[in-house]
Amino acid sequence: MSKVIKFLQGNEACVEGALMAGMRFYSGYPITPSTEIAELSSEKLPKVGGKFIQMEDEIAGIAAAIGASLTGKKAMTATSGPGFSLKQENIGYAAIAEIPLVVVNVQRGGPSTGLPTSPGQGDVMQAKWGTHGDHPVICLTPDSVKETFDLTIRAFNLAEKYRTPVILLTDEITGHMREKIEIPEVSELEIYDRVMPEKGADYKAYRLDEGDLVPKMAPFGSGFRYHVTGLMHDETGFPSNSTENADVLIKRLMGKIEANKEDIITYEAYETDDAEYLILSYGGTARTAKAAVKKLRAEGIKVGLFRLITVWPFPEEQVRALSEQVKDILVAELNFGQIKLEVERVVKGNANVRLCGKANGEILTPEELMKAFKEVL
Amino acid sequence: MNNPLVENYFRVDKLPHIWCPGCGHGIIMSAIARAIEKSGLDKDKVCIVSGIGCSSRAPGYMDFNTLHTTHGRALAFATGVKLANPELEVIVIAGDGDLSAIGGNHLIHAARRNINLTTICFNNNIYGMTGGQYSPTTATGDKGTTAPYGNIDRPFDITQLAAGAGATYAAKATVYHVNQLQKYIEAAIGHKGFSMVEAVSVCPTYYGRKNKKGSAVDMMNWLKDSFVDMKIAEKMPEKAVGKFVMGEYVNKVEPEYTELYDQVIERLKG
Structure with a gap:
């Protein structure tokens, strides 16, 4: 082909x-x-x-x-x-x-x-x-x-x-x-399709099979008639005011993502093995960050890039582990520090966390980022 | 409960419903069920979509594919359901506030597209779920908890609003005139294109009490006396003076949206 x-x-x-x-x-x-x-x-x-x-x-x-x-x-x-x-x-x-x-x-x-x-x-x-x-x-x-x-x-x-x-x-x-x-x-490609109930199965829209966190989903019109609502609901999908039921549902909704973080979280760690400094970035801005890291490396500075690919759930463990290795983390983003705050929360004071951010419609240039980076040296 | 209509078309284990004694909404809900029965629809192929409010709780009790959405958005969700699977008979249940205030934009555009959705507006002239605030159909001068000195807004005629926006079927009846109401709902279900039936309901708890309209029975009698059939109004205009006119305002055939889309798909195959 x-x-x-x-x-x-x-x-x-x-x-x-x-x-x-x-x-x-x-x-x-x-x-x-x-x-x-x-x-x-x-x-x-x-x-x-x-x-x-x-x-x-x-x-x-x-x-x-x-x-x-x-x-x-x-x-x-x-x-x-x-x-x-x-x-x-x-x-x-x-x-x-x-x-x-x-x-x-x-x-x-x-x-x-x-x-x-x-x-x-x-x-x-x-x-x-x-x-x-x-x-x-x-x-x-x-x-x-x-x-x-x-x-x-x-x-x-x-x-x-x-x-x-x-x-x-x-x-x-x-x-x-x-x-x-x-x-x-x-x-x-790996293409995933939602799991549907088998024809004729005894189906409840939000009932979990043992060990599962995600219920099967029948398409409307397939013979399983059920209710869907934005209210807290029981396993039939019908609204429920029960605080006990609400507790189970909201914890499962949060839990199904939390329990599968390993499957969901992806990131790129570039030149981080021996890094003493870290630049953390994401999206289009990470391209600037990578260029800056390459230039700084050429100057002999041991700096690496951690690039978020999954923003949420946040790769807490990975960022925390790196924070134990590096002295300084410079977060590069086109805002006034939204992810910087998250990094600060996650590293718990292990490393100094700084921001190179702006929100005037311009992209960051490698030179701007290098200049901001070098303030720590 | 040995009522075959209830057993066939309702989720008996979810009853009783949450509506107040004397509320007109149950009459509309059963008229919809009877209209579905008369239309001979396959329950698996019926989808009932609602927004938020008293009336929007109806689908939960009805044994079909049922979707209780966000406030005002029932028609937008329903448009997605219908376009994605035109085999489904999609019926939208919405209150007057849901349909003509927060959801007004979706109403005029669904009507404009002439997408094959059947909308039943449960019009009780008030926001009941939140405790009796005036809605876009509250009459000028009437009271609500947010119109303590009388409503200075002018009300919508929802049937005429839908008709003006391009609905190809639009009719109005009341919960007193339930046989007529059911007949219009049946016609709306059978109609290919955007159809709307305004079902004028009563809210004795909030609207009635706030405006001293008497008991639920008094309010039903008021509907009986205040509405006149369009055919009578046309023949004997003197009988319609000071009254509301009910009947089929629009009933016409125009190209339907999902069929037009399927034609585009077919054309691209060629």
């Missing part, structure tokens, strides 16, 4: 990955800088028998995707900061009702309408805490076009496996950057 090489934007790679993962439904609302994801989905989905719909607003965009997912289709919606804020209530709905879903946020400069065509990384905490109440979160962030392709597939796989919304947090840098990527054959 001849290799398929394409020259794609991150946003285009996201759609290519989604289709390979089995996306058959997209609903959303136009917003810069994510719009190419909607445009390409509208072109490609009907060609594979899938459905695209441009909804009347961002809230409807996620709501329709949740509805589609309940019929057994793999569904996605994409947006940017302002739209991500509007989608938050229904992200919580998908979390409590356990509906697989991929939500892409191509981050731009905020707050509010902010800087629509410029990059930002100010939504990392919104990805974790944006919806109300305690809830599980899986959030992935790519640093290249190829990784956008790979992580979109992974986002669908994790959503299906753990019956939860998965947030793919890209940014204007990776979303609009063009790179050469090799598109694999579907047969080369």
